[in-house]
Amino acid sequence: MAKVYDSIVIGGGILGCATAYEMAKLGSKVLLVDKGYIGSGSTGRCIGGIRQQFSTPATIRLAMESVSIFEQMEGIEWYPSGYLFLAQSEQEKIKYLEVMKIQQEMGLEVEFIEKKDVLSLVPMLNGDRVIGGTYCKRDGQANPFLVLKFYVDGIKKLGGKILTYSEAIKICNEGNFFTTTLRDINSHKTAEFKSSIVVNAGGPWLNEVNSLIKGNQQLPVISECHEALITEPTFPLFDPMLVSYSPSCYFQQLRGTGQIIGCYTPEQPIKGIDHNSTYNFASEFSSRVLKLIPGLADLRVLRSWTGWYEMTPDGNPIMGETNIKGYWVIGGASGHGFMFGPALGKCLAELICTGKACISVKDFLLTRNFEEKEKFS
Numbered sequence: 001m002a003k004v005y006d007s008i009v010i011g012g013g014i015l016g017c018a019t020a021y022e023m024a025k026l027g028s029k030v031l032l033v034d035k036g037y038i039g040s041g042s043t044g045r046c047i048g049g050i051r052q053q054f055s056t057p058a059t060i061r062l063a064m065e066s067v068s069i070f071e072q073m074e075g076i077e078w079y080p081s082g083y084l085f086l087a088q089s090e091q092e093k094i095k096y097l098e099v100m101k102i103q104q105e106m107g108l109e110v111e112f113i114e115k116k117d118v119l120s121l122v123p124m125l126n127g128d129r130v131i132g133g134t135y136c137k138r139d140g141q142a143n144p145f146l147v148l149k150f151y152v153d154g155i156k157k158l159g160g161k162i163l164t165y166s167e168a169i170k171i172c173n174e175g176n177f178f179t180t181t182l183r184d185i186n187s188h189k190t191a192e193f194k195s196s197i198v199v200n201a202g203g204p205w206l207n208e209v210n211s212l213i214k215g216n217q218q219l220p221v222i223s224e225c226h227e228a229l230i231t232e233p234t235f236p237l238f239d240p241m242l243v244s245y246s247p248s249c250y251f252q253q254l255r256g257t258g259q260i261i262g263c264y265t266p267e268q269p270i271k272g273i274d275h276n277s278t279y280n281f282a283s284e285f286s287s288r289v290l291k292l293i294p295g296l297a298d299l300r301v302l303r304s305w306t307g308w309y310e311m312t313p314d315g316n317p318i319m320g321e322t323n324i325k326g327y328w329v330i331g332g333a334s335g336h337g338f339m340f341g342p343a344l345g346k347c348l349a350e351l352i353c354t355g356k357a358c359i360s361v362k363d364f365l366l367t368r369n370f371e372e373k374e375k376f377s
């Protein structure tokens with residue numbers, strides 16, 4: 001006989017875990033399922049950066065809410081290391097100053113700092129390349145695996161159930177109930193679970209999960225491959241995540257281990273999910289970093305890997321109820337899912353359980369106009 005839950009959340013990445021945890025807190029009997037292990041999708045491949053320096057009031061507010069949640073979580077290696085967007089030309093400075101006005105109006109503590117202050121934050125930086133930068137000292141970093149652990153422990157404590165290596169392969173909606181069929185990845189046995197709510201938090205597989213339900217609307221999300229790299233540990237060198245647009249790359253030193261970790265956004269998007277890590281990325285990323293910090297030349301690369309950004313047309317996440325009553329979706333965080341996750345999951349849980357989120361989420365609903373693009377992608 002099918003087991004009954006109030007809600008089934010499909011996908012054990014940051015968005016599914018945060019949603020399931022917040023729903024359990026609001027009294028929902030939750031089942032969270034993942035076809036792999038918790039964190040086996042994008043979340044376990046992200047570099048742990050958390051910033052609030054976005055370009056629209058909605059994304060700034062969402063990120064500020066997330067930071068206030070990260071700050072309260074115990075045991076996640078949260079560290080307010082800051083984010084420093086490097087200005088390397090007058091045009092870049094003008095763009096940063098324009099956006100900074102919006103950020104400051106939203107109450108974000110962000111400032112434009114001159115070259116000498118940039119160099120005092122990052123003494124090894126190649127001074128020829130920068131004229132200043134925007135700096136928010138309350139941006140930071142956390143360990144994605146420990147954040148997921150925080151949620152998993154919390155869901156279990158609140159009476160929720162988690163099934164890993166369990167793939168959702170069919171979802172039928174009849175009347176007020178969904179019947180979700182799960183297949184155990186190891187034994188291939190199937191089992192049915194009933195619920196009045198289904199949340200699709202399938203990350204890069206959002207559309208695959210969506211296709212399990214008949215009569216649903218298309219989701220405006222495509223997956224793109226992104227590579228990342230981590231070095232061996234070294235002495236504490238600098239705190240903030242450095243974001244550079246010329247050359248394009250972003251990297252930080254992990255507070256916990258002293259390793260340098262980072263990425264760059266490919267000039268030509270690499271669509272899909274089947275893409276391995278490449279030597280070209282490792283060598284190109286290293287050469288970009290060395291242009292900014294030549295003194296890292298002797299640091300050895302430990303490993304590199306590939307993950308996915310779930311991209312929407314405007315670069316902002318999607319969340320909310322679909323055209324099918326009781327079927328909700330959360331995803332498309334476009335490379336910012338880890339930092340948005342805690343607030344986005346909380347807001348979705350509130351919408352589902354109480355009908356109202358603690359902050360405005362109208363700009364993230366599926367019904368929005370997707371034309372206004374996030375400037376700091």
Ligand SMILES: Cc1cc2nc3c(=O)[nH]c(=O)nc-3n(C[C@H](O)[C@H](O)[C@H](O)COP(=O)(O)OP(=O)(O)OC[C@H]3O[C@@H](n4cnc5c(N)ncnc54)[C@H](O)[C@@H]3O)c2cc1C
Nearest residue numbers: 011013015035041042043046049168203307308337338339
């Ligand atoms: C290299 C890299 C660096 C990044 N750095 C950052 C960063 O510094 N800061 C930041 O905020 N973001 C970063 N991101 C983006 C971030 O990782 C993602 O936006 C975020 O993890 C998305 O979370 P998610 O929960 O939507 O998806 P995921 O973590 O992918 O979770 C989705 C889960 O759904 C499961 N699933 C799929 N289909 C099914 C099914 N049929 N049945 C059961 N389970 C299923 C999958 O197994 C998966 O575990 C980075 C991404 C990459 C690739």
